[in-house]
Amino acid sequence: MSIPIEVLEAELLSLPQADRSRLVDKLLVSLGHDPAWEETWGVEADRREARLAQDPQQWVDGQQALAQARARLK
Known part of the structure; x- marks a missing residue:
């Protein structure tokens, strides 16, 4: 089951800054x-x-x- 992007975005933006930063790093690496x-x-x-x-x-x-x-x- 896929999570609507708006829901996922809201959840991610509610994370503490350190967690968001870690996630950004992982996403950027995943882009190649x-x-x-x-x-x-x-x-x-x-x-x-x-x-x-x-x-x-x-x-x-x-x-x-x-x-x-x-x-x-x-």
């Missing part, structure tokens, strides 16, 4: 290793880090970024 993806994101992370180092004022925290995105969608 893609060296091309890792290389691409490594290059992108370096690019973003360099850009932020040049102008730290452009950094926006997650809550502020979400608020800005929601405002643009209105």
Whole structure:
């Protein structure tokens, strides 16, 4: 019997952070290793880090970024 994804998601999100983190690690490993993806994101992370180092004022925290995105969608 399969559990509806919404029920499973709610159950998983109710777990303590350490358990959720462990589960995320296991899920990521189950997706396999893609060296091309890792290389691409490594290059992108370096690019973003360099850009932020040049102008730290452009950094926006997650809550502020979400608020800005929601405002643009209105």
